[in-house]
Amino acid sequence: MAKFEPVLFARINKPDSTSLKSYMADGGYARIKDILSMAPADVTNIVKDAGLRGRGGAGFPCGLKWTFLPKDHPGPIYLCINADESEPGTFNNRILMEKDPHQLIEGIMIACHAIRSNSAYLYLRYEYGRSYRALDAAVKECYAAGLLGRNIKGTGFNLDIVLHRGAGAYICGEETGLIESLEGKRAWPRIKPPFPAIEGLFRKPTIVNNVETLCCVTHILYRGKEWFQSIGVPPDPNNPRDPGSYGPKLYCVSGHVNKPCCVELPLGVTARELVEEHAGGVWKGRKAKAIVPGGISMGFLCEKEFDTKLDFAGPGKVGCLGLGTAAVVVVDDQTSMVDVLFNCCRFMSHESCGQCTPCREGTAWMTKILTRIRVGQGRLEDLDLLMEVASSMGIIPGTTICGLSDGAAWPVKNAISKFRGDFEEYINSKRSTMTSAQQLMEVH
Template identity: 50%
Template sequence: MNTFKPVLTEHIGQPDCHTLSFYKSVGGYTALEKILKMKPEDVTQEVKDSNLRGRGGAGFSTGVKWGFIPKDSNKPKYLINNADESEPGTFKDRLLMNKAPHQMLEGMIIAAYAIGCHTSFIYIRGEFYKEYKILEKTIAEAYENNILGQNILGSNYNLDIVIHRGAGAYICGEETGLIESLEGKRGWPRIKPPFPAIEGYLQSPTIVNNVETLSCIPHIINRGSSWFKSIGPEKGPGPRLFCISGCINKPGVYEEPMGISLKELIYEKAGGIPDDKQLKAVFPGGSSSAILTAEEALDVKMDFEDLVEKKSMLGSAGVIVMDETVDMVQACLNIARFYAHESCGQCTPCREGTVWLVKMLTRLVNGGGKPNDIDMLFEITDNIGGLIDFSKGSYGKTICPFGEAVAWPVRSLVEKFKAEFLEYLPEEKAVA
């Protein structure tokens, strides 16, 4: 039996749950009080021990990342809260900012303390105007109550937080594109290494963490790393916010333990598919993940490892459900259009390849497809993002993982639903 109790969304829905007084009434900022008496390295160790992995997409260990901050550097250290949330099918950070902003803020202050940061940023998606206004208020409340500013809660620790609004570019969610944008430049991702923890904002050590990742931190501090590790699979544990959209009876954000089966999520939690239609396919981790057929989807656990085994990924946990009526070629074109529009244009395979994909798929749906189009689609995706083989690591051929983010969904759609693509070829040109 699933005995999981929501952690991050426990109080969401209660009146005024976004306010400081409400947050304090349910134990808010006690984790902050606790860590201000701890050594920063012990805070990092606790987070490392919890096995928390990033909720932004890449799933890297949060504590290990914090530990990369050089101890001997005299440069200022920065923490950036990535609130850009632009991955199609993903809308969980928005909920957290709307309804539990102090939980996120407490996580930020703890993270900043652990890495020795005194100026931190929230980089928020430009379209999130309402959330921006809420966060302005949240931060003002925190300053008024000595939770931010000088000598926080009577300690020697000082921290300022600045909100920076994005301007509508998906690529500014990628951490180095985000940093460039924050520096006032065009949001062009940087070649790594150096990684931001060594050389990030203004060439100084910088940690970028996602809203949901940071929201987990107060709970890890208060309840301990062993408690966190006991939720779901040990290698990637904890509560997780799954965003369910598409052909589904009850779309929304569901907080469940890592490792829940996708079948349970779709059919028990989110009410199944409207009109009892057949499931056809699912993107398990936003539109950047490789698509799963119905058969694969009904046999997968929503954790990092199981999805990699199925040659997809958990990504941002944006679950996009498709029923039997969805045209996979049209869906593919839709996705390709998005990525062609959002490519920053620095790398030739990504800049040119995404436009080629759109042109070829448009030609195909308009009845002008050519016999070797399927092979060409494979070749283009390989040239942008490399072969899909997660077991051997990334084969990316571009500056940032956006290349893989377009190659994986498109290639997997063509590979797994090839017959539908062939059907679009004019009859006399179709070759199986």
């Protein structure tokens, strides 16, 4: 197989990669006039036929989502760009926005044309100051160059992009939480249906797409659906419901590796290949004990599962929740899973929006139980209790409005079923191995 050449990341290491001039010198916006002159339904069909699946975590087919909008709606229709990237271990969208903002803006223009929207709101997490500055400058360049605003390039198409900064809340990455936050309210996810495509932002039809997804849209329109389908993993012929895992993907690798990185590869690389061939192997000559396949809410792979393909179907086959954000976090064999799981639970408890009782209480109690284990007062029954709590919360058991809760429960389920020995050993020792720095974390 020929060496894969990055597409989404093709420009990120160039000098001045963020400027309009440099983007256009590399062929950016060269065909935007032609694309904006196509029928919107034709653009949607190309994206749909390419098999592009959302890169934000759920993997929902992007073009199909666009077709859920009501036909002949008088408008306005909105596009929300989900740039609230906050799943622990994930930073691919940050690099895309910091280093190549015009690639995203062109994708936004194409998507808005396809869904017949004239206003796009880019919801950016507050912590991404550099992304904000790069995007703000790029949007201003576009207005000055007639690429945003009214009658873009004489096509009659109008588009405004508003940058909207969040205020530090993980739940704003959930699409209806994002919408509520944009509307000036607390980011409590909405009960669905109605889905945003029917009633979303300001009660109007709305599409919410992830940053990387929209960057893929740009390349699908320029290179064609055949190009996109030449990369990645085709649908499983034995599973008629599998839409496949086509296209390039940005994999983030962090934690106990020699060279933490974000690397663009065809969907379907294995966790082991990522660690060994792209992240310089496990640090300090150690071995990996566990690997998070796609952000902490997806759970953990244990050693015998490291050859799992990280495509949309792979992690689910070994008991993980899914591919998630494809953020791989490596845990070495000197680290206790008790500490790792505590960190995951504490995060989820902090970030639960508090709207649904099973999630608000479940995440808090799981954190408390793990705290008790960590201070050396755990009981073996605590492990069953943790499993019981984890099994009772989320969309899957049907007790919560959004999926945060499933993502909070999954690392618990995976950790205890795949690494039970770590927990039993810690509990049986009746001792706490916490350092002073860990204790500092504990009280807050």
